[in-house]
Amino acid sequence: MSGNVVFARKEALEILRTWRIWVLPGILLFFAATGPVLARYTPEIVSAFAPDQLGGFQIPTPTYLDAYAQWVKNLSQIALFALIIIYAGLVSGESKSGTAVLVLTKPVSRSAFVVVKSAVHTLFYAVVLVLGTLLTWGLTAVAFHTAPGSPLWSSALVSLVLGELFIAVMTLLSVLIGSSAGAAGAGLGAYALLSIAGMWKPLARYSPAGLGNDATALAAGTPTDVLWPVVTAFALMVALVAIAAALYRRKDL
Amino acid sequence: MTAAIQTTALTKTYGEARALDAMDLTVPEGSVFGFLGANGAGKTTTLRLLTGLARPTSGSVQVLGRDVATAGNAVRSEIGFLPDVPGFYDWMTAPELMRFAGGLFGIGRTVLEARVEMLLDLAGLTGVATTVGGFSRGMKQRLGVAQSLVNAPRLLLLDEPTSALDPMGRKDVLEMIASLRGRTTVFFSTHILADVERVCDTVAILDRGRVVAHAPIDELKARYGAQKVVVEVTDGADELAEEIGRRTWAGAVARKSTAGNGGNGSSGPIEVTVTDVEAAQREIPALVAARGLGLIRMDAGEMGLEEVFVELVGGDRR
Known part of the structure; x- marks a missing residue:
C-alpha cells in the first residue's frame, strides 16, 4: 500500500476517533432535524409566543419549500462558518504538533500531504451533507406529507460545491497562516468578500460568488443555470489546493 | 569509505x-x-x-x-x-x-x-x-x-x-x-x-x-590531552597556581581539591591548559624550586571529552 493511501486512511481514522466525528456532523444533523419541524410549526410557535404583536398579519401556511429553504440557508451560513473554524488548522495544526515532521520525514511528499488532507475532508463533508439532506428530506415528507426531491437535492449539491470551495480556501489559509485563529479570521473575510461579490449580478452569474443565491433559488423551486458558478468553483478549488501544496513545499518546518 | x-x-x-x-x-x-x-x-x-x-x-x-x-x-x-x-x-x-x-x-x-x-x-x-x-x-x-x-x-x-x-x-x-x-x-x-x-x-x-x-573520538581526546599539565606540590599550591597563570603559555588554571586537604587550598593538584607543553615542562619545575616547594608529581593529564568540549566552545562563556 502506498504511503499516500496509508496517510489518507490515517486522516479518515482521525475523523472517526477524535472530536471531528461529533462537531461537523452534530451541527449539520441538528439543523437538518430541526429545520423541517420549525418550518412546519412556525405559525403555531409565533402565535404561541407573540399572539398580540402580529396584529392583522397572517403568516402564510408553510410548505415543504420552507423546510428546504431553511436547510439551504443553514448550509450557506452556519455550515460554512463551521467549516471555516474547524479547518482553520487543517495543515498548520499538524505542523505545530510535530506530527507533520513524523509524516514528512518518511516517503510522503508535502504536496501529497496537503492534497490528501484536503481531499479526505472534502469527502467527509460530502458524506455529512448527504446524510443531513436525507434527514431533512425524510422529516419534510413526514411534516408536510410531500417532499419532491429535485429542489432539495439540486440546491444541496450546489451548497456542497460552495462548502467544498471553502475547504479548499481553508486548506490554503492554514498553510499560509500558522495561527488557527488568524486563518479563521481570514476565512471569515473570504466569506464576507464572496457574499458581497454575489450581489453583483455579472460576477454572480459567472463565478462561485453566485453559488449561494443559486442554491436558494433552486430550493425555492426556481429553475436556475448553475453551470458557470459550479465549473469556476471546481477550477478555483483545484487552483487553491495546488497553490497550498506549492507553498507548503517551500515552507520550513 | x-x-x-x-x-x-x-x-x-x-x-x-x-x-x-x-x-x-x-x-x-x-x-x-x-x-x-x-x-x-x-x-x-x-x-x-x-x-x-x-x-x-x-x-x-x-x-x-x-x-x-x-x-x-x-x-x-x-x-x-x-x-x-x-x-x-x-x-x-x-x-x-x-x-x-x-x-x-x-x-x-x-x-x-x-x-x-x-x-x-x-x-x-x-x-x-x-x-x-x-x-x-x-x-x-x-x-x-x-x-x-x-x-x-x-x-x-x-x-x-x-x-x-x-x-x-x-x-x-x-x-x-x-x-x-x-x-x-x-x-x-x-x-x-x-x-x-x-x-x-x-x-x-x-x-x-x-x-x-x-x-x-580517541584522536580528539589525544590531541587535546597533550595540552594539559597536572602539577601537585606539598604546599603553597594557591600561590604557585597564581604564578603559573601569569605565564604566557598558560591557559585555564584549575584547582582540584583532594580528600584530606582540609579545604585550605594549599594542596591538591593544579590543572593547567597549556599552549606550549615544552615551555611548561621547563618552567614549572623551576617555579616550584624557586618557591622551595616539594614536587609530588607533574604529568600530562588526559582530557575527557567534557574538557575538550569546554576548551573548544566554552571560551568566553567561562
Whole structure:
C-alpha cells in the first residue's frame, strides 16, 4: 500500500476517533432535524409566543419549500462558518504538533500531504451533507406529507460545491497562516468578500460568488443555470489546493 | 569509505541570526557519529536541513549520496529520524503508530508486524494499551526511537535521543545505538557528553553554527590531552597556581581539591591548559624550586571529552 493511501486512511481514522466525528456532523444533523419541524410549526410557535404583536398579519401556511429553504440557508451560513473554524488548522495544526515532521520525514511528499488532507475532508463533508439532506428530506415528507426531491437535492449539491470551495480556501489559509485563529479570521473575510461579490449580478452569474443565491433559488423551486458558478468553483478549488501544496513545499518546518 | 552525510558550506539564516555558518561536515557510512554542541549551537537546525524539513540559505546537503533538495522520497525512504520533541497522533496506540509509520514506507504486512513487535519490545512498550496521548515524555521518546527504526534505515538521525529518558531508558537506548554499529550509520546530536563518549566512534563539535572539531573520538581526546599539565606540590599550591597563570603559555588554571586537604587550598593538584607543553615542562619545575616547594608529581593529564568540549566552545562563556 502506498504511503499516500496509508496517510489518507490515517486522516479518515482521525475523523472517526477524535472530536471531528461529533462537531461537523452534530451541527449539520441538528439543523437538518430541526429545520423541517420549525418550518412546519412556525405559525403555531409565533402565535404561541407573540399572539398580540402580529396584529392583522397572517403568516402564510408553510410548505415543504420552507423546510428546504431553511436547510439551504443553514448550509450557506452556519455550515460554512463551521467549516471555516474547524479547518482553520487543517495543515498548520499538524505542523505545530510535530506530527507533520513524523509524516514528512518518511516517503510522503508535502504536496501529497496537503492534497490528501484536503481531499479526505472534502469527502467527509460530502458524506455529512448527504446524510443531513436525507434527514431533512425524510422529516419534510413526514411534516408536510410531500417532499419532491429535485429542489432539495439540486440546491444541496450546489451548497456542497460552495462548502467544498471553502475547504479548499481553508486548506490554503492554514498553510499560509500558522495561527488557527488568524486563518479563521481570514476565512471569515473570504466569506464576507464572496457574499458581497454575489450581489453583483455579472460576477454572480459567472463565478462561485453566485453559488449561494443559486442554491436558494433552486430550493425555492426556481429553475436556475448553475453551470458557470459550479465549473469556476471546481477550477478555483483545484487552483487553491495546488497553490497550498506549492507553498507548503517551500515552507520550513 | 563513502559519506553518509556530506555538507558543503552549509548556511542557514533566520533574519539576522545565522544558525549555521558555512558548515562543512562529513559523516562516514557505518559510523556512530556524535554531533555535540551547546543549546543553540545549531544542532537541530542541521538535522532539519538533513531531513529536508528546512531549506538551506546557501550551501549543499548530500545524504546517502543524494542531494536532499531534489531527491525527495528516495532519501526519505532510507533514513530514520527522531526529532528532539517527537510529535505523535495522540489518539493512536503505540502499535497503531508503529504500523502507520511502517505503512508510510510501504513495508509489507508480515514484515511490518514482526518489526512492530520487536521494536515495541525494544522500547519497553509491549502490552501498553493506552493511547499515545496518555504517555509520559520518556515513553514518547522511546516510541520515537522505535518508529525511527521501523524501516531498518541506512541512516538513523537522532536529535537528543536520551534527553527525556530516565537512567535505565537512557542505558537501553545507548545500547541499542551501539548495537547498530557497522549496520547503520547513526548520526546523533546531543549535549550529553557522557553519552557520546560511551557509544560514538567519531565526533563533531559545533559552536555557533560552525564545526570547531571533527575527528575520531580517541584522536580528539589525544590531541587535546597533550595540552594539559597536572602539577601537585606539598604546599603553597594557591600561590604557585597564581604564578603559573601569569605565564604566557598558560591557559585555564584549575584547582582540584583532594580528600584530606582540609579545604585550605594549599594542596591538591593544579590543572593547567597549556599552549606550549615544552615551555611548561621547563618552567614549572623551576617555579616550584624557586618557591622551595616539594614536587609530588607533574604529568600530562588526559582530557575527557567534557574538557575538550569546554576548551573548544566554552571560551568566553567561562
